[in-house]
Amino acid sequence: MKEHITTFDEHLDARYGTIGTKERANFEIKAKAFAIGEIIRDARKEAHLTQEQLAERTGTKKSFISRIENGQSDIQLSTLYKLMEIGLGKRVTLTIG
Template sequence: MMSTKNNTITTFEEHLDKRYGELGSLKRTEFEIKAKAFAIGEVLKEERKLAKMTQEQLAEKTGTKKSFISRIENGHSDIQLSTLYRIFEQGLGKRVNLIFS
């Protein structure tokens, strides 16, 4: 914990450790996966709207279903990497780059 004068401030990492367990724990890993799925969904929704496309139009362009696009945008789908590439690159004309650290 960080201290400033008489106040104690909990860092975000400490909050996550307390709520979901330390990095590497099953509960924390599940949380991290869900958080990333949510983030991907938000990026997809934003890029689709910037392209002035409906979920139905994007689904048609990429050979998926509107309900699947909706599930991704809401962070409720475990998307395959090949599908992610197809939706962003073929459907939205965006390049996908992965970074491993």
Template sequence: MDQYKDIKTFDQLIDLEHGKLGTESRVEYEEKAQMFIISEMLKQARKEANMTQEQLAEKTGTKKSYISKIENGKGNIQLSTLFRLFEVGLNRRIGLTFL
């Protein structure tokens, strides 16, 4: 617990737990965190559209199992597929921000 005594910010905690930006462990952590966010956004948008996973898959030319995998944060999604799911399947605009 001594290693946590000087931690005052969330960024410091993440650095301690997962390494500094650019390290392999931090990149892996950041990828998983972003996938979780995308999966939750997809799930929420699909539910707000009153669509089942099967309906979304049919509308976008994918499979229900793929939608399920993405919503559970288990899959790897291509940017083109992400756009198709949101813009074609759910009639939602998507934007990217690079920091």
């Protein structure tokens, strides 16, 4: 018999564990890395830059930009600032709530 899941939170609980578990934390970290990569990709495309051009502007490698955009690499805040502010001319603000 299938579980009856009615909300997205219930789905996440069933698949990745409840909030506060190691499994759920790992999922949340990967989801945020993916979202940051999407933001960087969108900003890069809006600036009409290739991954290689962004890498050159920021002193990184194209492969690193690719891994970040695909959510496959953790990114330090200093690197995020460098990519967005130096590489793409955007301003980064951080909110913790």
